[in-house]
Amino acid sequence: MKRSETVADTAITLLAERGMRGLTHRAVDEAAGLPPGSTSNLARTRAALLELTLSRLTDLEVQALAPVYRLQGANAAADPFLESDLPELVAEALHVQLGDSRRTLARYELALEATRRPELREIYDKAGRRFRDPVVGLLAALGSPDPARHGRQLVAFGEGIMFDAIAGAGAVPSRDDLREAVRDLLRGMLGSGT
Template sequence: MRREEVVAEAAITLLVERGMRGLTHRAVDEAAGLPLGSTSNLARTRAALLALTLARLTELEERQFALPTAGDAGWPGTPAGPEELAEMMAWLLHTQLTEGRRTTLARYELALEATRRPELREVYDRAGRRFRELAVAVLTAAGSPDPVRHGRQLVAYGEGVIFDAVAGAGGVPALADLRAGMREILNGMLGRRAG
């Protein structure tokens, strides 16, 4: 693993375990088992450390979900129809709440910090754009009459479910419940029965 990855992984762990206040250059050095000053040499400022951490989170989430690019065929690429889209979206949400919980928690810590740091907001928005563009692409392929608006709504629904499960009182929904919810959302968007 490259030093950037080691530092970013330690930063992610600190965000999950201690929150934003526990993320310092010194704490990252200690958590990563690096000599003091190593993180500062790599990411001089707090903003640089946060950007490095967010870049690693984005990379991990893209890899975890094997995110397709527009036009890719096959699972988990562009879904063949509404039923497959509902299945894919339910699986993505469930994964973020179970084996991807660590990255989800760290991403929410960074999302809140981005509301106070314009330089991080720019990085955060750029990273999130890929996920939104994918939602638009799959909804276009599924026949949405307004894929841009529907893509925004689909992402907002998913984020709401995740937030409720992670920070709210909702708990982690079963995959079957997520699948049913996605079918209902898609039925409304696509104007037909999704599954």
């Protein structure tokens, strides 16, 4: 593992465990078992550390969502399983995200910080497009009459499920519950038997 990944992974864990105030260069060095000054050598400023962490977090979450993104560009007419597979794949992706709530908690911390730091907001928004754009493409392939709006809604739905399970008053839903919830949502969007 590269040192930058070690630093970023440790920063993700610290954000989840201690919040934004607990994320310091020194804390990352100590938690990662790195020599003092290693983190500041890699990410000189706090802003650089936050950017490095957000970049790594985005990469990890894109990896977790890879099965859903593999459907991007598929042709619903040519692939009759596309529509029926999507609820299962989205449910699996949500299940994986809920299984590692550390990443989601860290992302919430970074999202709140991005509301106060325009330079981080720009990076955060760009990262968000990496998640929304493929969903819009998938929904277009499935015949959504408004894929951009439906894509935003599907992503917001997933975010709401995660927030409710991790930070809200809800319980962590089962994979079956997630699949049925996604199927219901898509049925409403697409007007089909999803």
